Amino acid sequence: GEEVAQTPKHLVRGEGQKAKLYCAPIKGHSYVFWYQQVLKNEFKFLISFQNENVFDETGMPKERFSAKCLPNSPCSLEIQATKLEDSAVYFCASSQNPLANPGGYTFGSGTRLTVV
Amino acid sequence: AQSVSQHNHHVILSEAASLELGCNYSYGGTVNLFWYVQYPGQHLQLLLKYFSGDPLVKGIKGFEAEFIKSKFSFNLRKPSVQWSDTAEYFCAVKGEYGNKLVFGAGTILRVKS
Numbered sequence: 001g002e003e004v005a006q007t008p009k010h011l012v013r014g015e016g017q018k019a020k021l022y023c024a025p026i027k028g029h030s031y032v033f034w035y036q037q038v039l040k041n042e043f044k045f046l047i048s049f050q051n052e053n054v055f056d057e058t059g060m061p062k063e064r065f066s067a068k069c070l071p072n073s074p075c076s077l078e079i080q081a082t083k084l085e086d087s088a089v090y091f092c093a094s095s096q097n098p099l100a101n102p103g104g105y106t107f108g109s110g111t112r113l114t115v116v
Numbered sequence: 117a118q119s120v121s122q123h124n125h126h127v128i129l130s131e132a133a134s135l136e137l138g139c140n141y142s143y144g145g146t147v148n149l150f151w152y153v154q155y156p157g158q159h160l161q162l163l164l165k166y167f168s169g170d171p172l173v174k175g176i177k178g179f180e181a182e183f184i185k186s187k188f189s190f191n192l193r194k195p196s197v198q199w200s201d202t203a204e205y206f207c208a209v210k211g212e213y214g215n216k217l218v219f220g221a222g223t224i225l226r227v228k229s
Contacts, residue, residue: 043219
């Protein structure tokens with residue numbers, strides 16, 4: 001399809017519980033990006049993939065956060081033992097090749113994670 | 117590392133007023149520059165982008181932006197805003213070698229009808 005599909009739209013977790021977010025990139029797009037938007041502030045880059053390989057993980061918190069993009073499956077972002085500060089909207093974007101086509105990012109509608 | 121600064125966090129305008137939102141970036145090399153808009157409850161949508169060539173870029177919905185390399189700026193403009201322009205606007209930069217976007221903190225625009 002021509003949209004980046006993120007599920008679920010809303011997710012509520014108690015502190016310490018696990019949260020798992022999904023992102024289906026546009027077909028044919030080989031790059032996937034995850035961003036975190038906290039309290040309507042700037043978008044913080046978390047991680048990017050080229051196909052199933054991690055391309056850039058400089059924004060990923062070392063503990064508790066992990067992500068995967070496996071063939072023939074939606075990409076996922078998982079947070080173990082959530083904390084209140086993880087409450088945010090998590091956006092996924094996909095691109096064919098951002099180095100060759102810098103404007104070609106398409107963003108999903110986001111998953112709003114609320115940790116209570 | 118790249119960074120982006122948006123000068124105004126909140127802007128309130130009346131309909132038909134002119135708009136200019138400031139954006140400055142820090143990066144020494146070649147950059148690609150973007151403005152995105154986020155309407156309430158929606159995802160980011162691309163307004164316009166600059167790669168090279170004419171520094172005055174025209175985007176959708178009557179928006180334009182000017183890249184001034186000497187000032188490291190990429191300000192967004194619209195001659196006459198409408199109530200439907202109420203949204204949050206994000207400036208972003210991508211360096212020549214990376215593939216991620218670095219965003220500014222956003223500017224919330226409210227247009228009064």
